[in-house]
Amino acid sequence: MEARPHVTLEDVARAAEVSLATASRALNGTTKVRADLRDRVFAAAERLAYTPNAHAQALAGASHRTVGVICHDVSDPYFAAIARGVMRVAGDNGLLVMLASTFRDPQKEIAYVSTLRAQRASAILLIGSGFEDRAWERALSAEIEPYRRGGGQVAVVSRHRSLRVDCVQPENREGAAALARTLLEQGHRRFAVLAGPRALTTVVDRLGGFRDALAEAGVELAEEDIVESAFTRDGGHAAMTELLARGLRATCVFAVTDVMAIGALTAVREAGLRVPGDVSLAGFDDIPVVRDLTPPLTTVALPLEELGERAMELAIRDNRGKRSRVVRLPGEVVVRASTAPPAPEPE
Amino acid sequence: MEARPHVTLEDVARAAEVSLATASRALNGTTKVRADLRDRVFAAAERLAYTPNAHAQALAGASHRTVGVICHDVSDPYFAAIARGVMRVAGDNGLLVMLASTFRDPQKEIAYVSTLRAQRASAILLIGSGFEDRAWERALSAEIEPYRRGGGQVAVVSRHRSLRVDCVQPENREGAAALARTLLEQGHRRFAVLAGPRALTTVVDRLGGFRDALAEAGVELAEEDIVESAFTRDGGHAAMTELLARGLRATCVFAVTDVMAIGALTAVREAGLRVPGDVSLAGFDDIPVVRDLTPPLTTVALPLEELGERAMELAIRDNRGKRSRVVRLPGEVVVRASTAPPAPEPE
DNA sequence: ACTGTACCTGAAAGCGCATTCAGAAAGCGC
DNA sequence: GCGCTTTCTGAATGCGCTTTCAGGTACAGT
Numbered sequence: 001m002e003a004r005p006h007v008t009l010e011d012v013a014r015a016a017e018v019s020l021a022t023a024s025r026a027l028n029g030t031t032k033v034r035a036d037l038r039d040r041v042f043a044a045a046e047r048l049a050y051t052p053n054a055h056a057q058a059l060a061g062a063s064h065r066t067v068g069v070i071c072h073d074v075s076d077p078y079f080a081a082i083a084r085g086v087m088r089v090a091g092d093n094g095l096l097v098m099l100a101s102t103f104r105d106p107q108k109e110i111a112y113v114s115t116l117r118a119q120r121a122s123a124i125l126l127i128g129s130g131f132e133d134r135a136w137e138r139a140l141s142a143e144i145e146p147y148r149r150g151g152g153q154v155a156v157v158s159r160h161r162s163l164r165v166d167c168v169q170p171e172n173r174e175g176a177a178a179l180a181r182t183l184l185e186q187g188h189r190r191f192a193v194l195a196g197p198r199a200l201t202t203v204v205d206r207l208g209g210f211r212d213a214l215a216e217a218g219v220e221l222a223e224e225d226i227v228e229s230a231f232t233r234d235g236g237h238a239a240m241t242e243l244l245a246r247g248l249r250a251t252c253v254f255a256v257t258d259v260m261a262i263g264a265l266t267a268v269r270e271a272g273l274r275v276p277g278d279v280s281l282a283g284f285d286d287i288p289v290v291r292d293l294t295p296p297l298t299t300v301a302l303p304l305e306e307l308g309e310r311a312m313e314l315a316i317r318d319n320r321g322k323r324s325r326v327v328r329l330p331g332e333v334v335v336r337a338s339t340a341p342p343a344p345e346p347e
Numbered sequence: 348m349e350a351r352p353h354v355t356l357e358d359v360a361r362a363a364e365v366s367l368a369t370a371s372r373a374l375n376g377t378t379k380v381r382a383d384l385r386d387r388v389f390a391a392a393e394r395l396a397y398t399p400n401a402h403a404q405a406l407a408g409a410s411h412r413t414v415g416v417i418c419h420d421v422s423d424p425y426f427a428a429i430a431r432g433v434m435r436v437a438g439d440n441g442l443l444v445m446l447a448s449t450f451r452d453p454q455k456e457i458a459y460v461s462t463l464r465a466q467r468a469s470a471i472l473l474i475g476s477g478f479e480d481r482a483w484e485r486a487l488s489a490e491i492e493p494y495r496r497g498g499g500q501v502a503v504v505s506r507h508r509s510l511r512v513d514c515v516q517p518e519n520r521e522g523a524a525a526l527a528r529t530l531l532e533q534g535h536r537r538f539a540v541l542a543g544p545r546a547l548t549t550v551v552d553r554l555g556g557f558r559d560a561l562a563e564a565g566v567e568l569a570e571e572d573i574v575e576s577a578f579t580r581d582g583g584h585a586a587m588t589e590l591l592a593r594g595l596r597a598t599c600v601f602a603v604t605d606v607m608a609i610g611a612l613t614a615v616r617e618a619g620l621r622v623p624g625d626v627s628l629a630g631f632d633d634i635p636v637v638r639d640l641t642p643p644l645t646t647v648a649l650p651l652e653e654l655g656e657r658a659m660e661l662a663i664r665d666n667r668g669k670r671s672r673v674v675r676l677p678g679e680v681v682v683r684a685s686t687a688p689p690a691p692e693p694e
Numbered sequence: 695a696c697t698g699t700a701c702c703t704g705a706a707a708g709c710g711c712a713t714t715c716a717g718a719a720a721g722c723g724c
Numbered sequence: 725g726c727g728c729t730t731t732c733t734g735a736a737t738g739c740g741c742t743t744t745c746a747g748g749t750a751c752a753g754t
Contacts, residue, residue: 056740099446146396294641403710
């Protein structure tokens with residue numbers, strides 16, 4: 001079986017004994033075509049298993065309805081949930097989604113944007129924090145700007161606004177502050193934070209909001225109570241383990257991400273301590289699985305799917321030339337069993 | 348700022364004062380081009396922020412290095428893990444991945460295959476069980492076959508082999524049987540199964556392997572001890588809740604999927620029972636989070652990322668015309684704390 | 695019956711690029 | 725200096741499709 005060239009519209013037209021133009025019009029319904037001709041065309045297309053060549057269509061001017069989505073890691077539940085929202089809206093609008101995973105490699109992100117540009121995707125969505133790197137930002141802009149000038153739509157989720165594009169942002173700062181106040185109300189006075197890389201805005205905002213709210217209540221969060229680690233389950237596990245090794249003094253630990261909190265929870269258990277008996281633990285995001293943990297995790301619920309949906313909606317609604325839009329979505333503190341008032345001081 | 352047409356190769360050529368052909372050759376390095384001309388071309392391309400139009404390139408005959416991946420739901424950790432493997436291999440080979448989510452809608456799967464065909468993707472990967480539906484299978488074949496004849500590569504993961512294509516399959520039957528034997532060794536004699544839709548081969552295999560291994564040991568699994576439900580966390584939760592409402596007689600429950608087991612675990616806890624004290628619980632897949640549950644879940648570990656990697660590798664290696672290849676990957680029983688010998692009969 | 699209009703159809707142009715083909719320039723031996 | 729090969733360049737072709745543009749046919753109005 002040799003690879004045989006694809007069936008083309010011309011083949012269909014010939015089989016249906018009409019002109020190429022008529023076949024095109026019949027198939028796309030762009031213009032009225034005499035009924036019997038139309039039927040012949042459809043029959044021929046069916047018989048030959050014809051599929052139009054999207055490249056030729058795109059080249060000939062038809063809009064091509066595919067959007068590119070770039071995220072750090074599809075297998076991270078946070079991105080998976082957002083991607084779910086993106087795909088739902090895309091699917092409802094007949095858009096094909098090209099999803100790419102950078103695995104947190106800045107170079108890869110740029111390469112993907114470039115490829116998507118080449119594909120003339122009608123929109124590009126960037127999901128997740130950017131990197132604190134001037135050179136990288138410039139290189140990314142160098143891809144984004146010509147793309148937008150060429151009519152491409154761009155939207156970002158949860159990212160610093162160094163790019164002048166539409167964006168949807170979770171209210172990280174406010175959410176973390178609200179969480180802090182809730183934990184203060186429970187009686188905690190001594191906190192520790194499991195932070196991701198400080199270069200990421202998400203981390204800066206959540207950490208900042210948390211610390212500021214604490215400060216307002218006269219509680220100080222010392223630098224030594226902040227452990228920086230990777231933005232993953234293992235990162236959370238490592239950070240918590242380190243905190244415990246140092247001799248934990250906090251009664252409540254805030255992991256800036258649920259995924260990190262999951263690792264932290266296991267670390268606590270491995271140390272023979274209990275949550276919330278020995279230490280309270282709170283996360284951020286409310287990814288689906290945290291309510292099934294034991295204990296269920298106190299966290300700040302973000303409308304993750306909605307984040308994706310709104311971004312996709314922004315990308316669909318044409319916004320060339322207008323000032324860039326910002327959609328902010330609030331988080332909501334969800335108190336579950338992983339946090340409780342601290343045990344009274346032993347002495 | 349009006350949408351301005353894209354910068355084309357012709358623009359670059361004109362700016363560099365060379366012919367279009369020379370510009371093309373310089374950029375692609377297909378032929379030697381005099382050094383100074385080449386430099387002028389690159390400089391012009393840079394200056395104009397030129398990006399080749401992938402559609403035109405594809406149409407003009409250049410191979411276009413994009414693969415399509417279709418799965419049921421990106422936000423399901425099972426697929427996310429597989430997708431991760433796929434993307435890694437794709438990225439390493441300079442392939443762009445278009446990931447689509449069908450949300451378990453058979454029609455959507457066909458639509459996506461059709462779109463991918465139209466895009467002339469160099470390969471299509473179908474991930475996850477197919478549907479037991481003759482008409483659907485025929486419709487899918489009607490898309491797949493012409494695609495393959497046209498030179499497209501196809502590979503499937505974890506799917507019934509009704510399509511004559513390369514596939515990689517986890518050893519569901521053997522894995523479930525091994526799990527059953529392990530549980531028998533722990534002393535269990537009365538089991539219940541939380542099954543997904545019986546139309547899915549995955550379910551049939553896992554259930555079958557489990558039941559057969561039980562039967563070999565003289566333990567029968569009654570139909571009434573099998574609860575069918577959706578293939579999701581909530582499905583597992585509902586099934587377990589129903590089982591408990593009926594009056595649980597099993598000492599050990601096997602959820603055919605970790606995701607379902609997670610829901611089941613919470614259902615047990617909500618009923619005021621303990622795992623494994625009151626009932627043992629086992630899952631299948633070993634998605635990352637289950638080791639962080641309390642208790643950590645006994646399950647059959649599947650090399651999920653590898654499943655994706657191998658599938659992508661199959662799709663990359665040209666296999667037109669040859670007999671379809673099958674890669675089988677074994678699972679491994681991982682005993683964790685969610686299963687334990689049953690409590691002695693009360694009386 | 696004849697012109698005018700509405701409606702379709704088919705030939706042809708062109709989207710942006712890779713590539714073939716022919717020709718120009720350059721290098722070589724004699 | 726002449727004819728030869730070698731190397732590189734540019735004009736032109738075609739990938740498969742959509743879309744003008746210029747007819748062609750049918751029908752109504754007068």
